[in-house]
Amino acid sequence: MWSTLKIELLYWPGTGFATRCEAEHALIRYLDGWYNPRRIQARLGGLSPDEYEDDYRRAQRDADR
Template sequence: MADNGILPSMGSVGDSYDNALMENSFSTLKIELVYRRSWRTRDEAENDLFASIDGFYNTERIQKDLGWLSPDEYEAAWHAAQAEPTTVPASPTRSR
């Protein structure tokens, strides 16, 4: 992680703020997929899990916290905003 400039934890020691987002994501995944299905093999489960995350959750499932966009739409909009040149306003001229 350090080689890629990623911090392993953003919270302080002893708090659970780092885990809250992932716990929420796993809860949603279980409610929307796991508790509604059963699989005959591990491969079936892994393929369905991948299809659910990459084929639906990231591409189609809109989220309130992302401005009612899917994660893919939000990320594309963010990258587009980063690519736009920023303009620096001209300094006002002073008259004396």
């Protein structure tokens, strides 16, 4: 995870932080907004957590019909 974080957040062109607080907020936005919900996961069959949950909800709705 740390190498991904460095490549996708810290080493991205034009990325810089004026304060530690600014860097912490960027890290939280990255983790909560991209890394955790949207990155594909092998254990979820190559889906992101968001896609997996959408498929699960869709299957539940179809089963209720």
